[in-house]
Amino acid sequence: MSELQTLAKDPLPYGLGALLIDHIGIAVHNLEESSSSYRALGLTAEGEDETIISQQVKVRAFRISESLLELLEPTSSQSPIASFLEKKGAGLHHIALRVADISAEVSPIKRFGARFINPEPRPGRSGSQVVFLHPKWGNGVLIELVEHH
Numbered sequence: 001m002s003e004l005q006t007l008a009k010d011p012l013p014y015g016l017g018a019l020l021i022d023h024i025g026i027a028v029h030n031l032e033e034s035s036s037s038y039r040a041l042g043l044t045a046e047g048e049d050e051t052i053i054s055q056q057v058k059v060r061a062f063r064i065s066e067s068l069l070e071l072l073e074p075t076s077s078q079s080p081i082a083s084f085l086e087k088k089g090a091g092l093h094h095i096a097l098r099v100a101d102i103s104a105e106v107s108p109i110k111r112f113g114a115r116f117i118n119p120e121p122r123p124g125r126s127g128s129q130v131v132f133l134h135p136k137w138g139n140g141v142l143i144e145l146v147e148h149h
């Protein structure tokens with residue numbers, strides 16, 4: 001059994017296994033236009049739209065049980081979401097896993113060769129702290145780790 005398999009069986013040093021999908025990020029051109037599909041599914045936007053300066057996006061969140069669907073509209077052409085929309089069009093952008101202690105999570109994941117877009121946590125929605133793992137490392141999936149206070 002590899003060290004990684006051992007850790008997966010024993011979530012204590014790793015932590016991720018005990019937690020949950022915090023949100024799924026969806027890149028959109030326009031929050032208002034793209035909300036209608038989610039409203040048709042019976043979902044309601046939670047709270048006010050929030051602008052996240054560090055990521056240059058405006059976010060609208062729809063709650064599904066413990067998780068959120070977050071619609072992400074770029075606030076500038078420099079936004080990572082703007083370049084995603086240009087390259088791939090609207091659609092699934094990232095999944096976010098909730099962790100208890102983001103600073104403690106970064107170094108064990110690094111030991112297994114993880115590549116980070118930003119290993120230093122930065123502000124996310126609702127006062128959270130987030131890091132992003134490189135999509136090449138995540139098998140084509142952009143994975144965000146998020147800690148709520």
Ligand code: CO
Nearest residue numbers: 023025096144
């Ligand atoms: Co996110």
